[in-house]
Amino acid sequence: MGSETPLVYIVDDDPSVRESLDSLLRSVGLAVLVFETGQAFLDAERADVPSCLILDVRLPGSSGLEFQRQLASSELAPPIVFITAHGDVPMSVAAMKAGAVEFLTKPFRDQDLLDAVQRAVRLDRDARAEAAVTAGLRDRFAMLTPREREILALVTDGRMNKQIAGDLKLSEVTVKVHRAQVMQKLQANSLADLVRIADRLAGATRRHKAADTKA
Amino acid sequence: MWLGHTVKVDRAERVSTETADRSQVRRAVLLLAGLLVVLLMVAPIARQPLSGTEPLLPAYAAAIFVSEMVTVALLLALFGVQRSWALLALAGGYLFSGLTVIPWAFTFPDVFPGWAVGDGLQTTASIAAFRRLGFPLFVLAYALLRDRPPVHGSASWPIAGVIAGVTGVALGATGLIIVGDDVLPRFMTDKRNVAAVWFVVPPATIVLYACGLGLLLRRPLSVLDLWLVVVLCTLLIELVLLSYVSAGLRLGVGWWVGRACGLLSATIMLLVLLLETTSLYARLARSVAAERRGRNNRITTMEVLSASIAHEVKQPLASMVTNADAGLRWLAKEPPRSDEAKAALGRIVRDGHRASRVIESVRAMYTKGSQERVAVDLNARIEEVVEAYESEFRLSGISVETDLEPMLPLVLGNPAQLHQVACNLIDNAVEAMRPVAGRRRLLRATSRRRSDGEVVVSIEDTGTGLDPAHGEDIFEPFFTTKPDGMGMGLMFCRSVVEAHGGRLWASANIPHGAVLTFSLPEAGEEG
Numbered sequence: 001m002g003s004e005t006p007l008v009y010i011v012d013d014d015p016s017v018r019e020s021l022d023s024l025l026r027s028v029g030l031a032v033l034v035f036e037t038g039q040a041f042l043d044a045e046r047a048d049v050p051s052c053l054i055l056d057v058r059l060p061g062s063s064g065l066e067f068q069r070q071l072a073s074s075e076l077a078p079p080i081v082f083i084t085a086h087g088d089v090p091m092s093v094a095a096m097k098a099g100a101v102e103f104l105t106k107p108f109r110d111q112d113l114l115d116a117v118q119r120a121v122r123l124d125r126d127a128r129a130e131a132a133v134t135a136g137l138r139d140r141f142a143m144l145t146p147r148e149r150e151i152l153a154l155v156t157d158g159r160m161n162k163q164i165a166g167d168l169k170l171s172e173v174t175v176k177v178h179r180a181q182v183m184q185k186l187q188a189n190s191l192a193d194l195v196r197i198a199d200r201l202a203g204a205t206r207r208h209k210a211a212d213t214k215a
Numbered sequence: 216m217w218l219g220h221t222v223k224v225d226r227a228e229r230v231s232t233e234t235a236d237r238s239q240v241r242r243a244v245l246l247l248a249g250l251l252v253v254l255l256m257v258a259p260i261a262r263q264p265l266s267g268t269e270p271l272l273p274a275y276a277a278a279i280f281v282s283e284m285v286t287v288a289l290l291l292a293l294f295g296v297q298r299s300w301a302l303l304a305l306a307g308g309y310l311f312s313g314l315t316v317i318p319w320a321f322t323f324p325d326v327f328p329g330w331a332v333g334d335g336l337q338t339t340a341s342i343a344a345f346r347r348l349g350f351p352l353f354v355l356a357y358a359l360l361r362d363r364p365p366v367h368g369s370a371s372w373p374i375a376g377v378i379a380g381v382t383g384v385a386l387g388a389t390g391l392i393i394v395g396d397d398v399l400p401r402f403m404t405d406k407r408n409v410a411a412v413w414f415v416v417p418p419a420t421i422v423l424y425a426c427g428l429g430l431l432l433r434r435p436l437s438v439l440d441l442w443l444v445v446v447l448c449t450l451l452i453e454l455v456l457l458s459y460v461s462a463g464l465r466l467g468v469g470w471w472v473g474r475a476c477g478l479l480s481a482t483i484m485l486l487v488l489l490l491e492t493t494s495l496y497a498r499l500a501r502s503v504a505a506e507r508r509g510r511n512n513r514i515t516t517m518e519v520l521s522a523s524i525a526h527e528v529k530q531p532l533a534s535m536v537t538n539a540d541a542g543l544r545w546l547a548k549e550p551p552r553s554d555e556a557k558a559a560l561g562r563i564v565r566d567g568h569r570a571s572r573v574i575e576s577v578r579a580m581y582t583k584g585s586q587e588r589v590a591v592d593l594n595a596r597i598e599e600v601v602e603a604y605e606s607e608f609r610l611s612g613i614s615v616e617t618d619l620e621p622m623l624p625l626v627l628g629n630p631a632q633l634h635q636v637a638c639n640l641i642d643n644a645v646e647a648m649r650p651v652a653g654r655r656r657l658l659r660a661t662s663r664r665r666s667d668g669e670v671v672v673s674i675e676d677t678g679t680g681l682d683p684a685h686g687e688d689i690f691e692p693f694f695t696t697k698p699d700g701m702g703m704g705l706m707f708c709r710s711v712v713e714a715h716g717g718r719l720w721a722s723a724n725i726p727h728g729a730v731l732t733f734s735l736p737e738a739g740e741e742g
Binding site for chain 2: 016021026028086
């Protein structure tokens with residue numbers, strides 16, 4: 001996963017800016033894809049590699065900030081590095097608050113841009129790794145039977161086998177069997193491990209729901 | 216020498232200069248019609264005496280006195296602003312009328328019984344005659360002085376003179392009347408009834424009223440003129456009631472109704488002045504708001520313009536820098552990628568040309584149509600701009616003089632740009648005078664033809680003046696001494712004037728302020 005060539009998307013309506021950025025980023029060994037509009041970027045098929053987005057604040061149609069908001073609601077949006085020829089402070093504050101990695105005013109130093117891109121790519125790589133782990137967990141969670149899910153919830157709530165047996169009107173032995181199944185299916189080695197996994201699953205679900213309501 | 220003439224530009228909307236509109240004329244006519252109806256209704260019972268009404272008389276006199284004195288104060292305040300001799304004369308009239316009503320009431324028989332002074336039989340009637348004949352003379356003076364040019368210099372001396380003069384005459388004359396009762400004409404046969412001699416006074420007064428009305432109606436009526444006509448008509452009705460309808464009988468029904476007319480006439484001017492001041496204030500407030508909006512718009516336009524120029528220039532500059540960085544990186548590779556470096560250099564060339572085109576287009580925006588020159592009458596331009604700034608001048612308390620040389624030669628130029636130059640120079644002058652207090656704020660626009668074939672226009676102000684330390688800096692872009700200025704005004708003016716083959720320079724005004732002058736070649740000559 002770490003050996004994949006990072007991909008940089010550029011969205012800028014000015015062709016000379018696109019071309020110069022394309023050349024600069026390729027000269028340091030990055031893969032580049034350029035788009036004239038935000039919509040063209042959204043419509044394009046995105047490769048599953050660590051990436052980042054260089055975005056001009058002033059875009060025809062919607063502004064770069066507007067586009068940033070739009071993008072934030074979609075899953076695994078690449079981190080954004082803003083560039084602008086306007087350099088106005090309130091705008092950069094708004095962009096940074098909304099989670100931009102960097103806000104550069106044109107003309108900028110190439111090293112500043114490359115640093116920002118590297119930082120953004122690293123963030124994206126981490127996010128992707130995290131997402132991959134969560135996705136694996138979710139697959140494993142999907143293999144649990146409804147009864148096993150019930151027992152998982154009670155176990156992670158800190159209840160003893162005997163109490164669970166009482167709650168669900170099962171024998172303690174049955175609970176133990178289910179519990180062993182859960183541990184095995186989720187590849188948990190200890191109770192602490194199991195709690196961590198459950199937490200992670202709950203967190204991912206929350207994020208998922210939040211993204212859904214935003215969209 | 217050239218033949219010059221001075222035009223006083225004084226276009227502010229004022230109660231004394233603004234022409235009365237239809238609705239005001241209608242109101243005036245309705246009021247007079249109503250009074251005529253009252254006159255006719257009172258006529259049959261006019262001679263019925265109303266005994267015991269003497270105590271009302273001091274109250275009546277006090278009401279007249281107060282309202283006329285307030286009118287005097289308002290008229291003098293108006294004179295302080297407008298410096299019109301006519302207003303001063305009218306203020307004198309009201310002062311005279313207000314001052315003479317007091318001895319008239321004091322000497323009225325049986326009003327202040329037991330007072331030793333002024334109980335001669337003829338005293339009251341003589342004072343009344345003096346007062347009645349005197350007031351229309353002031354109105355005549357007002358009507359005749361309307362066209363006189365305004366007072367120059369301080370307003371305090373004329374005001375003091377009029378107050379002293381009128382007070383002296385009014386008090387002196389009434390004093391003589393009180394003392395010399397024996398030698399006065401026999402107006403009264405007893406305390407209530409007039410003698411035949413009295414009937415000389417009303418016709419004489421009517422003649423004076425008629426003269427006043429005739430003079431006032433000679434030309435379109437201003438608001439003040441209109442209500443002064445109403446005042447004279449009301450006084451006329453009062454006179455008819457007092458002298459003819461009630462046949463001179465004092466303290467009868469007709470007499471009191473006539474006195475009510477007198478009170479009405481004394482308050483009309485007061486009410487008109489108050490109403491007009493209030494509505495004038497509302498209009499001023501509105502135009503201040505409009506002016507502020509306009510100013511904000513201008514500033515915003517400049518901000519937007521400069522921001523968009525910056526953006527347009529930065530865009531190709533940014534690509535050039537990035538391309539150069541990329542080229543260096545391609546060349547630093549092992550082995551160097553000269554194909555990529557070459558492409559980057561090619562893009563730098565292209566972007567350089569693009570940046571240059573952006574600058575060129577900005578220049579073209581300013582000099583747009585500069586090749587297309589037409590004959591421009593600078594005098595007309597100046598008058599146009601001065602007129603456009605009228606409300607600005609009024610709000611800032613600035614008087615304006617234009618001193619334009621007649622038969623000024625035309626210049627060849629772009630009318631819109633030259634108009635803008637005049638606007639910017641006047642803007643600067645107004646701004647410079649805003650902080651000035653304690654001396655006259657005067658803006659003078661002059662135009663002259665010079666023997667070397669140039670036309671010279673100056674805008675003088677009495678503002679804060681130029682700081683010698685700034686020197687030629689004031690013509691630099693983004694130089695400004697104004698807290699909210701953009702510093703583009705004078706730079707623009709100079710570039711326009713120079714593009715027209717002229718010059719623009721600044722000098723000090725004596726004793727205060729600055730003069731900005733530009734010269735342009737006459738249209739007849741080439742160059």
